[in-house]
Amino acid sequence: xxxxxxxxxxxxxxxxxxxxxxxxxxxxxxxxxxxxxxxxxxxxxxxxxxxxxxxxxxxxxxxxxxxxxxxxxxxxxxxxxxxxxxxxxxxxxxxxxxxxxxxxxxxxxxxxxxxxxxxxxxxxxxxxxxxxxxxxxxxxxx
Amino acid sequence: xxxxxxxxxxxxxxxxxxxxxxxxxxxxxxxxxxxxxxxxxxxxxxxxxxxxxxxxxxxxxxxxxxxxxxxxxxxxxxxxxxxxxxxxxxxxxxxxxxxxxxxxxxxxxxxxxxxxxxxxxxxxxxxxxxxxxxxxxxxxxx
DNA sequence: ATAATAAAAGATAAATTTATCTTTTATTAT
DNA sequence: ATAATAAAAGATAAATTTATCTTTTATTAT
Numbered sequence: 001x002x003x004x005x006x007x008x009x010x011x012x013x014x015x016x017x018x019x020x021x022x023x024x025x026x027x028x029x030x031x032x033x034x035x036x037x038x039x040x041x042x043x044x045x046x047x048x049x050x051x052x053x054x055x056x057x058x059x060x061x062x063x064x065x066x067x068x069x070x071x072x073x074x075x076x077x078x079x080x081x082x083x084x085x086x087x088x089x090x091x092x093x094x095x096x097x098x099x100x101x102x103x104x105x106x107x108x109x110x111x112x113x114x115x116x117x118x119x120x121x122x123x124x125x126x127x128x129x130x131x132x133x134x135x136x137x138x139x140x141x142x
Numbered sequence: 143x144x145x146x147x148x149x150x151x152x153x154x155x156x157x158x159x160x161x162x163x164x165x166x167x168x169x170x171x172x173x174x175x176x177x178x179x180x181x182x183x184x185x186x187x188x189x190x191x192x193x194x195x196x197x198x199x200x201x202x203x204x205x206x207x208x209x210x211x212x213x214x215x216x217x218x219x220x221x222x223x224x225x226x227x228x229x230x231x232x233x234x235x236x237x238x239x240x241x242x243x244x245x246x247x248x249x250x251x252x253x254x255x256x257x258x259x260x261x262x263x264x265x266x267x268x269x270x271x272x273x274x275x276x277x278x279x280x281x282x283x284x
Numbered sequence: 285a286t287a288a289t290a291a292a293a294g295a296t297a298a299a300t301t302t303a304t305c306t307t308t309t310a311t312t313a314t
Numbered sequence: 315a316t317a318a319t320a321a322a323a324g325a326t327a328a329a330t331t332t333a334t335c336t337t338t339t340a341t342t343a344t
Binding site for chain 3: 028029030044045047048051058059060061062063064065066
């Protein structure tokens with residue numbers, strides 16, 4: 001596990017909502033959960049966090065649902081940060097509080113560039129890219 | 143978090159036990175836990191797993207304790223595998239069951255080499271290296 | 285104004301990981 | 315044989331993550 005299960009759901013949910021938003025459609029929790037194979041209530045919680053963190057937007061009421069704002073420039077890293085925070089990229093792989101750049105643990109030098117690589121890959125993956133590949137049936141969301 | 147907390151403890155415990163083994167000394171749970179700053183009973187559990195997985199050896203009784211067998215060629219990856227398994231290197235970063243080499247998710251191609259890099263770094267780090275750096279006070283274990 | 289809809293929020297529960305406690309088993313020294 | 319020691323094993327508890335349920339709030343359509 002690199003990412004938490006919540007984060008995995010969040011990514012897939014965002015892709016699905018973004019795809020629907022291209023057709024100017026808002027998506028409800030039930031449909032999102034069904035689409036990504038996750039528990040409905042829990043998905044609702046995650047979607048709420050994404051709204052709070054400005055990744056997604058939402059509307060209440062009979063014409064409500066979740067959507068991506070037009071012109072929103074989202075990258076995979078934004079979702080990862082919104083749900084899991086920065087721990088993946090910053091905490092010591094040996095679990096040492098004292099580990100830092102100035103006082104590195106024995107694996108710091110080897111692991112840091114790998115983490116930076118991972119962050120770089122997440123940072124350059126636009127959500128629109130994930131949406132397009134999904135639309136072309138290159139992968140599923142469950 | 144790349145590794146679980148249990149795994150972080152396991153690595154540090156192994157380093158400490160290995161250092162003591164160089165002086166032909168066995169180490170008890172209480173001392174290990176104190177040295178690595180972890181809860182004693184939980185540390186005992188982790189050490190037991192390490193024994194079961196043949197990373198460490200143990201002896202009961204008044205002269206008992208944990209130790210590393212002479213000639214044991216340990217690498218960081220051995221500990222990681224013993225405690226956390228292979229999930230870190232194999233499961234899909236988007237959490238998709240259907241993701242595989244033949245049916246890759248959109249991040250598969252970017253993430254797989256990074257994971258392989260990580261596995262490679264863990265695979266080439268001997269525990270003896272970690273022990274030596276610890277002995278030279280290059281880092282602490284808590 | 286009311287009813288229906290859907291998100292938001294709060295509460296509760298289950299599963300999992302981490303942590304703590306107690307008893308049993310094995311070994312050594314006397 | 316007995317006492318002491320330390321790991322091993324099993325049980326229990328607490329913390330955290332994942333999952334489920336209920337109520338409240340906000341919005342639209344009638």
